[in-house]
């Protein structure tokens with residue numbers, strides 16, 4: 001679109017001032033500055049980990065056998081982990097989904113794909129590093145893999161615009177999905193974004209249009225699509241690569257119509273009420289699965305995905321392979337009908353004094 | 367025109383003598399204008415052609431041949447899937463909006479003739495919780511599109527919305543996918559969809575069905591975009607370009623086909639449809 005202005009310098013994707021409105025970023029900055037530790041609920045686990053490490057070092061340096069003590073502490077750690085993770089609030093899960101050590105799309109791709117051929121560019125405007133696309137093999141399946149990437153260090157974070165895609169990112173994803181459709185490759189989408197980028201250039205280049213077209217065309221794409229929420233599932237920015245046949249969700253991730261901070265600011269007129277907002281919005285995997293949005297919840301290993309990346313990747317890989325196995329066996333017409341029905345049945349309305357939801361809602365009209 | 371000028375002249379002499387409620391202060395030109403005149407001009411300012419918010423009832427009158435309108439799914443109303451309470455419980459918010467607007471939710475759907483051509487029409491209502499999209503809006507629009515596909519009719523949706531309805535959480539978000547998927551099937555059936563963007567059309571609605579028109583038409587000077595202005599300002603901490611997120615701005619940036627004033631809207635829709643849609647003559651037989 002902007003290319004039409006001949007003779008003008010080509011606008012570049014924004015690398016400008018740090019986006020203040022990105023709640024994830026504000027949250028991260030606070031964390032790194034040590035202003036507040038959002039993870040105090042993990043303190044007992046961290047203390048036990050330190051103790052285990054201390055004993056192991058002692059055993060090594062002094063040559064004494066402390067294996068019984070270490071085993072007992074590990075047992076205690078596992079129990080403490082179970083207790084902690086079973087009792088997490090919605091807001092704590094949001095915090096975990098943003099944990100700086102939490103594996104990102106690139107980490108999972110490294111671990112679950114036997115190889116990866118990254119493909120860049122939307123063939124029109126640019127290459128958006130906030131969305132990785134490429135060819136890879138997961139188990140026996142040659143796939144197109146798409147993942148939102150926040151970045152691991154400050155340089156990568158800037159390059160990835162902190163995981164907030166521009167329109168060219170969504171268009172790149174769709175471009176590669178059309179490639180996948182043409183060559184019969186199933187698509188795997190890894191979702192992890194605080195939201196699509198809220199900036200001037202994004203608006204100028206049609207952020208809404210890019211997301212809308214992706215949503216529609218993913219519903220029609222003639223190849224299986226498996227979506228997995230691995231961290232933040234921020235609103236339309238997540239849905240822009242998030243329509244598919246199956247939606248998997250890591251236990252400590254979230255998927256929401258708006259960030260808890262944004263919701264609190266609008267409805268409670270106080271951004272600090274984000275914990276109340278998070279609890280109210282039903283953004284965790286258990287509630288989403290009750291409403292037919294999430295098909296499968298992937299349990300995180302003890303300590304959480306950020307403590308055991310390899311174990312988490314193995315769980316994700318197994319789930320992806322299992323779903324790809326099933327979906328690739330379906331005839332195309334049935335695959336598309338099921339995908340349509342999946343979205344068709346989401347929602348709750350009252351009609352004629354009766355609560356309609358799921359298949360009953362879809363069947364309610366002739 | 368002469369009548370317009372006469373009336374303006376007459377009332378401009380001493381507006382204070384006219385009882386309250388007969389006058390409007392125009393947000394476009396700042397002038398005080400005679401309300402009746404505004405209404406006669408399809409809710410536009412006689413001085414500057416500012417387009418006021420138009421109710422769904424008036425919009426249907428504007429677009430559909432009289433006596434041909436048949437409403438669909440009027441009885442659908444919101445459930446409370448999350449038992450959501452902010453400053454008030456969600457069911458209370460719904461009940462209050464229903465009382466205020468006389469509508470069950472933020473969209474009216476149905477079918478009628480537009481200059482003789484049968485169409486499926488959905489019109490959003492901003493007065494109902496900011497035209498926000500929850501399950502009811504998503505379900506009604508989806509049924510509209512599905513019925514229109516089955517009857518091989520074009521779809522027209524007049525949008526105005528602040529976005530997805532937060533009180534239904536991700537269920538609202540997923541209505542973006544539901545409506546877009548239905549439009550995808552309508553498109554694959556070779557049928558045209560005309561999207562009309564009115565002031566304001568934002569966020570989740572703009573990032574789904576409102577952006578998917580085969581032809582996208584905006585009313586003049588409407589606010590149209592993905593992210594709200596305040597959030598963008600906070601993000602970039604810079605002045606926004608002039609006219610940012612207006613109809614004229616997004617037209618210039620290649621995102622829509624046309625800007626059409628309300629007076630011309632019906633004629634322009636009929637004209638466009640005459641190119642894109644040929645109703646099957648067998649349907650009438």
Ligand SMILES: [Zn+2]
Nearest residue numbers: 392395411414
């Ligand atoms: Zn005016």
